[in-house]
Amino acid sequence: MSRKLGIVAGGGDLPAVLIEACLAARRPCHVLALEGHAEPDKIGTTVAQDWVRPGAAGKAIEFLRAAKVEEIVFAGHVRRPSLSELRPDLRTAKFLAKGLLNGGDDQLLSGVVRELEDKEGFRVVGAETLLTDLLAPSGTLGGIPPNADDWGDIRRGVRVVQALGKQDVGQAAIVRQGVVLGVEAVEGTDALIQRCASVEPTARGGVLVKLSKPGQESRVDLPTIGPKTVAEAAAARLAGIAVEAGATLLLGRAELVNEANARGLFLVGIDTNDLPT
């Protein structure tokens, strides 16, 4: 029997996708849902679960041990809490005393993973290792390829997102006719797309480029798109979406591709080291 998986759940669809995958594979799992981030209707009631505040690391570790979890996966987004919101317990405070809150998300997440593996003896695995068939493949998905203008916007977007990624900021940018309409920081990709929808409300075209950050702790945070991303992109009159092949989770892939085809958007998995010129 495979090792029991602890799913540390934040917001969005990814926790539900992982729960589904465990049930389908008859793998034992236990959900540790983060209060204020995980969504109860997405977690459901099928699988055993505990709910904790993000600041209660001591409690969280107790729950994982009591459930006899061996491997842990982080799934879903967690809005970074302020210190006052966090109300850290002793275990959390000891961890935070290492000064990790002063860095970017990557540094913080890598610190959490190290702590759980080295100090607590869990093994932390990436969602992508459990969901390999959900990773974006290389090349055009669906029926619409990017045209030459789109590739120009993709190349510019890749350079911008990579420059930001080196600073541990965001994962996405929107580019239209060479102009960078918006760049993602903490607001998330949906908010980025919605904001760009109001720039020149009559203009069409443009590309959402979403990449993993260099050095990103992929075991905790993996770029994800789903049918909602396509709907938002269509509402913003974009021409399409480019994601990193092999490093982006596609949620609801069949629906995602159908939605893109229906709305006339391209959807392409790119290798940033090998873009068409």
Added chain:
Amino acid sequence: MSRKLGIVAGGGDLPAVLIEACLAARRPCHVLALEGHAEPDKIGTTVAQDWVRPGAAGKAIEFLRAAKVEEIVFAGHVRRPSLSELRPDLRTAKFLAKGLLNGGDDQLLSGVVRELEDKEGFRVVGAETLLTDLLAPSGTLGGIPPNADDWGDIRRGVRVVQALGKQDVGQAAIVRQGVVLGVEAVEGTDALIQRCASVEPTARGGVLVKLSKPGQESRVDLPTIGPKTVAEAAAARLAGIAVEAGATLLLGRAELVNEANARGLFLVGIDTNDLPT
């Protein structure tokens, strides 16, 4: 008598500030206001003026010649028009045929300046050369200096804005406790601040860092802050604002400093090559 100055006016306060400066110095000037961008109530009626579409470069050059303008200053922001909005005349089309619209703003603006100087024989001057007493000095303005945490956020903001600037994107970022809350692209600084105000609505602190881009055509586009920037920053509960000394225009400086003091914000002119560690 000094050379006649042509003020090519976009949106915001800067055109009015330049008109005031010319009137005070008894320097002859003529306003070329860009329709859809320049604001009639800010341009006023005191000074002779023509209004043109941004796409009518041929007409614009005729107006400037007819008014016997010798030097030109660009002032105020111009939202980048889409090609369909632009309806380029022949002169504009010839210029655009050089492919400059495919690059970033810097490339486009440098192209406009080259065209006016080399092809049309005007001299293009920077607003900052006409308004030296409006440039941000080095050090704390007003009564409140940044504290050690603020300097940490300023340093992180400088690195992020410089990385973006190298990609010819934006001029500003907002950082709180080491976290980059938002990064500016085409939406402008006010929209950036407003967006960050809704991130963790109870949290306080953070810094707006606004810099010129490396290689920025300062004769056309100069970072600018005014009392409104301070009011927005206060509404977003920021701790203060850091701008580039010698390269940022402070509009309404007395009011700006009073507003910062009254709202408890610091305001500091920084040298990015010489930040306190």
